[in-house]
Amino acid sequence: MARDAVTPPECRLDDESERSGTLALSGLQIFKLLPKTNCKDCGFPTCMAFAMQLASGKAELSQCPHISAEAAAELGEAAAPPVRKVTIGAGDMALVLGEETVLYRHEKRFEHPPGIAILIDDSVDDTAFRLAVDTMKAQEFERVGQVLRAKLFAIESADAAKLAARVKTASDESGAGIVIMSEDPAALKTAAEPIKDRKPLLYAATTATFDAVSAAAKELAVPFAIKAATLDELAELGERCVAGDFKEVVLDPMSANLQDAVRDQTYIRRAAIKKKLRPLGFPTIAFPCKMTGDAMLKSVFAGVFVAKYAGVIVIDTLDPAQVMPLLVLAQNIYTDPQRPMQMDQGIYPINDPTPDSPLLITTNFSLTYFTVAGEIEASKVPTWLLVMDTEGQSVLTSWAAGKFVADAIAVFVKKSGIEEKVNHRKIVIPGYVAQISGELEEELDGWEVTVGVREAADVPRYLRGL
Amino acid sequence: MAFQAPTETYKGVIRATDLGGVAIGGETAFPFHTFEGEMPNDPKLAFEVWDIAPDDWSPELEVILADVWADPVAWAKRAVDEFGAQLIYLRLKSTDPNGAAKASVEAAATAKQVVESVDVPVVVVGSGDVEADVDVMKAVAETLADTPVVIGNAEEDNYRPIGAAAMGYKHGVVAFSPMDVNLAKQLNVLLSQLGVDEGMIVMDPTTGALGYGLEYAYTVFERDRLAALAQNDAKMQMPILATVGQEAWKAKETKVTEEELPGTGDRKTRGLMWESLTAVSLLLAGANVVVLRHPESANLIRQAIASLKGE
Numbered sequence: 001m002a003r004d005a006v007t008p009p010e011c012r013l014d015d016e017s018e019r020s021g022t023l024a025l026s027g028l029q030i031f032k033l034l035p036k037t038n039c040k041d042c043g044f045p046t047c048m049a050f051a052m053q054l055a056s057g058k059a060e061l062s063q064c065p066h067i068s069a070e071a072a073a074e075l076g077e078a079a080a081p082p083v084r085k086v087t088i089g090a091g092d093m094a095l096v097l098g099e100e101t102v103l104y105r106h107e108k109r110f111e112h113p114p115g116i117a118i119l120i121d122d123s124v125d126d127t128a129f130r131l132a133v134d135t136m137k138a139q140e141f142e143r144v145g146q147v148l149r150a151k152l153f154a155i156e157s158a159d160a161a162k163l164a165a166r167v168k169t170a171s172d173e174s175g176a177g178i179v180i181m182s183e184d185p186a187a188l189k190t191a192a193e194p195i196k197d198r199k200p201l202l203y204a205a206t207t208a209t210f211d212a213v214s215a216a217a218k219e220l221a222v223p224f225a226i227k228a229a230t231l232d233e234l235a236e237l238g239e240r241c242v243a244g245d246f247k248e249v250v251l252d253p254m255s256a257n258l259q260d261a262v263r264d265q266t267y268i269r270r271a272a273i274k275k276k277l278r279p280l281g282f283p284t285i286a287f288p289c290k291m292t293g294d295a296m297l298k299s300v301f302a303g304v305f306v307a308k309y310a311g312v313i314v315i316d317t318l319d320p321a322q323v324m325p326l327l328v329l330a331q332n333i334y335t336d337p338q339r340p341m342q343m344d345q346g347i348y349p350i351n352d353p354t355p356d357s358p359l360l361i362t363t364n365f366s367l368t369y370f371t372v373a374g375e376i377e378a379s380k381v382p383t384w385l386l387v388m389d390t391e392g393q394s395v396l397t398s399w400a401a402g403k404f405v406a407d408a409i410a411v412f413v414k415k416s417g418i419e420e421k422v423n424h425r426k427i428v429i430p431g432y433v434a435q436i437s438g439e440l441e442e443e444l445d446g447w448e449v450t451v452g453v454r455e456a457a458d459v460p461r462y463l464r465g466l
Numbered sequence: 467m468a469f470q471a472p473t474e475t476y477k478g479v480i481r482a483t484d485l486g487g488v489a490i491g492g493e494t495a496f497p498f499h500t501f502e503g504e505m506p507n508d509p510k511l512a513f514e515v516w517d518i519a520p521d522d523w524s525p526e527l528e529v530i531l532a533d534v535w536a537d538p539v540a541w542a543k544r545a546v547d548e549f550g551a552q553l554i555y556l557r558l559k560s561t562d563p564n565g566a567a568k569a570s571v572e573a574a575a576t577a578k579q580v581v582e583s584v585d586v587p588v589v590v591v592g593s594g595d596v597e598a599d600v601d602v603m604k605a606v607a608e609t610l611a612d613t614p615v616v617i618g619n620a621e622e623d624n625y626r627p628i629g630a631a632a633m634g635y636k637h638g639v640v641a642f643s644p645m646d647v648n649l650a651k652q653l654n655v656l657l658s659q660l661g662v663d664e665g666m667i668v669m670d671p672t673t674g675a676l677g678y679g680l681e682y683a684y685t686v687f688e689r690d691r692l693a694a695l696a697q698n699d700a701k702m703q704m705p706i707l708a709t710v711g712q713e714a715w716k717a718k719e720t721k722v723t724e725e726e727l728p729g730t731g732d733r734k735t736r737g738l739m740w741e742s743l744t745a746v747s748l749l750l751a752g753a754n755v756v757v758l759r760h761p762e763s764a765n766l767i768r769q770a771i772a773s774l775k776g777e
Contacts, residue, residue: 104692106685139729143677235469259776262750263501270472280469291773296738300766301773303743307684307750321731325676325719325739329747332681367679374678377718378522457594461564 027055033071086248089177090198097283097311113334117152119316137174148327156181164191171195185212196220223248238279249282265309283311341366345389353382355423363390371456379460395430410443428452473502478698486587490754491705498774512553512757513545517576518560549761554588562593574605589616600627607631629660638666645672654701667704675713676744687751708748711759714741738763
């Protein structure tokens with residue numbers, strides 16, 4: 001039966017707004033203003049290629065060293081990415097934000113996962129502060145080959161000397177990026193100065209303190225945040241940032257509850273991307289830890305900000321049972337839908353297998369791996385799982401693409417080293433590729449090939465019945 | 467400069483659907499976009515109940531349920547009276563041909579007892595065995611002829627008999643599709659061609675838990691809702707049910723102790739976070755009903771929904 005297909009993946013909600021109010025130029029318009037020498041100094045092969053990247057917000061005009069002043073003025077604002085890139089912190093822990101180009105991840109992808117910041121305020125005594133610094137330093141989680149961790153401290157104090165001391169200690173000893181929080185611009189500057197090369201974020205300029213905070217940020221060459229209780233006021237502050245040519249800015253719309261948060265984050269992202277509104281074309285910071293008193297609910301609120309566009313998400317716990325799930329959520333939401341997460345090819349022992357334990361094989365699509373591995377774990381049957389690199393494709397897809405087929409599997413099994421791990425020569429293949437069993441047995445000399453189950457959910461029963 | 471709010475207008479609306487006295491759907495904008503549309507009905511919290519005691523659930527669930535889970539009526543009552551369940555999602559697991567393989571009529575009789583003992587609507591699903599579920603749902607539909615429920619799951623390979631059973635006895639039906647926008651739509655089309663009233667269909671587009679495919683479910687839900695709202699696709703406007711608890715509590719992270727998984731903190735907190743974050747993400751992507759297992763994560767999710775509604 002012919003499938004009645006749903007709309008194409010690029011769902012555009014409002015085509016009218018897509019066109020109106022847009023400042024951006026097309027790739028061709030930009031090209032006309034470039035030197036047209038194809039010198040490659042920008043890192044792209046031709047001026048045209050560079051122009052196309054500028055048009056899609058994937059390159060910065062400053063990458064071209066030969067652009068004329070007039071052309072730069074004309075292109076400058078129009079060519080910048082709709083959400084400016086902001087870097088907080090330095091080295092391994094540097095957090096890059098911004099450069100987002102879509103509202104829904106299927107339209108392309110979300111670029112930079114949000115940074116989790118741990119709040120240290122005046123309610124935290126010195127002992128707890130030391131413990132937090134040590135804990136943060138050591139706390140990382142590995143998942144699908146990526147190391148996940150909170151990368152920031154948010155340090156707040158009404159006491160300028162204490163603020164400066166804690167900022168310095170936290171930065172020196174944990175290596176984390178620092179959000180420096182104070183109402184007093186002078187205190188922000190004093191605390192930031194000694195660690196300015198590690199790019200702390202000054203939080204925050206208000207309408208009243210904008211000049212002092214932005215001047216400090218400019219002098220120290222560090223990013224700063226602007227905060228306002230309404231988007232009107234925030235856009236006005238943003239306009240002052242644009243006028244003053246401040247590029248590394250973070251927005252706090254001070255949302256009172258999650259309803260306002262979804263509205264504010266959505267409006268900011270839409271204004272930046274669909275309306276090319278420069279004053280709101282910056283990443284955001286959110287404080288779920290200040291929106292409720294319940295410790296776990298704060299982390300659930302933080303999850304809403306992960307899904308809904310926030311750049312820095314401030315929580316006030318280092319409990320790994322809360323931090324790790326939030327980091328996994330950020331990893332999930334920011335996975336490129338066009339490039340599925342992949343597992344490393346290799347041998348995965350599950351439930352402490354012995355040389356006599358059964359051997360199963362599957363592909364390295366992370367979802368396939370997690371589902372199969374999860375079911376094997378649940379079965380409690382000690383098992384060897386061979387995971388073959390199929391460029392992240394599932395069993396059926398990679399079989400259809402000629403990757404998960406008899407000759408390739410045979411070569412992989414022989415080279416995998418599994419023959420040294422097991423003292424039998426029996427391999428179970430997924431039920432969905434039953435048709436390759438005969439050919440695989442021919443290719444895999446001395447091996448017995450068994451067809452297993454089609455669905456991962458049936459794996460435990462299958463293993464228990466072996 | 468006055469900031470001009472970049473609102474969107476949507477052409478479509480999610481079908482307002484009555485599940486035996488509990489209204490879901492009806493939203494005229496993306497989930498929780500109350501700044502540009504209506505969300506007349508809050509998403510609902512359903513609790514999962516089995517007709518047979520589970521043998522592989524997390525110890526964190528065992529500790530709160532083990533004294534009732536051999537008795538589905540007591541379990542369902544606890545979910546409603548103590549956990550605040552707005553719906554019961556009854557899984558007739560006993561009918562699994564590879565498990566207890568109980569007779570359909572027996573399971574249907576249990577379903578009837580559960581339905582009669584609680585005052586919230588009940589969704590009755592089979593074991594998930596595509597063939598066995600046909601017989602089970604025929605028995606359920608007939609046994610509960612006087613009390614409308616929602617039966618399921620109707621899938622590509624069994625939607626005809628299960629859809630017909632639902633139609634014949636005026637029950638709603640859960641349309642289950644494997645994490646794909648086009649397959650979800652196709653099943654809705656097939657069910658409606660069969661004659662099932664589109665207002666009686668609830669979609670289950672497959673749930674992936676945090677860390678185990680959540681991003682796929684998240685994006686399929688978002689695309690389902692965009693098709694319904696932005697494209698006004700009538701065959702995609704059914705409300706969505708997400709089996710959050712079932713997937714979240716399957717994750718290793720909800721089952722193993724800190725000794726077995728060093729540096730990951732208390733298992734209970736981990737489990738509650740796993741279920742809550744999976745639920746909240748999918749609510750933001752378009753779920754109208756989340757099926758849960760733990761009352762404490764339900765409390766967190768309930769409070770998050772309240773805040774999302776500005777309460």
